[in-house]
Amino acid sequence: xxxxxxxxAAVALxxxxxxxxxxxxxxxxxxxxKPNAVAQAADASTxxxxxxxxxxxxxxxxxxxxxSYMPGKSSTKFTYKNxxxxxxxxxIWYQSNGTRCKNITLRGxxxxxxxxxxxxxxxxxxxxxxxxxxxxxxxxxx
Numbered sequence: 001x002x003x004x005x006x007x008x009a010a011v012a013l014x015x016x017x018x019x020x021x022x023x024x025x026x027x028x029x030x031x032x033x034k035p036n037a038v039a040q041a042a043d044a045s046t047x048x049x050x051x052x053x054x055x056x057x058x059x060x061x062x063x064x065x066x067x068s069y070m071p072g073k074s075s076t077k078f079t080y081k082n083x084x085x086x087x088x089x090x091x092i093w094y095q096s097n098g099t100r101c102k103n104i105t106l107r108g109x110x111x112x113x114x115x116x117x118x119x120x121x122x123x124x125x126x127x128x129x130x131x132x133x134x135x136x137x138x139x140x141x142x
Contacts, residue, residue: 056084071121081111093125101132
């Protein structure tokens with residue numbers, strides 16, 4: 001009988017400590033609260049990863065070039081893999097004082113990542129394969 005009371009008291013004490021530790025751990029040393037895991041998961045779920053691929057064409061028509069990207073709050077990260085022999089381009093359309101276009105050039109047989117600053121989830125319109133159109137200088141001047 002005496003042993004059961006001691007064990008149940010120890011379990012109650014341990015449960016009390018476990019209940020207070022997360023509250024103490026969530027406060028930062030300077031008194032500010034860190035965002036909880038639920039808020040971080042909700043913030044991460046609003047970000048979406050987009051995937052695109054295209055066949056290479058002659059002479060290695062059984063291969064593909066592919067890329068994926070995730071627009072963020074201050075930049076967009078592109079991850080690519082070009083299995084083609086030739087150069088391919090990713091054309092990025094975004095809104096900045098009108099519609100603008102930016103190219104990312106992918107050399108043949110290369111994979112990697114490219115971070116594009118200033119193109120965010122708020123101003124990114126579309127990303128596809130191709131080369132940005134050349135706009136004459138007379139059309140861009142006011």
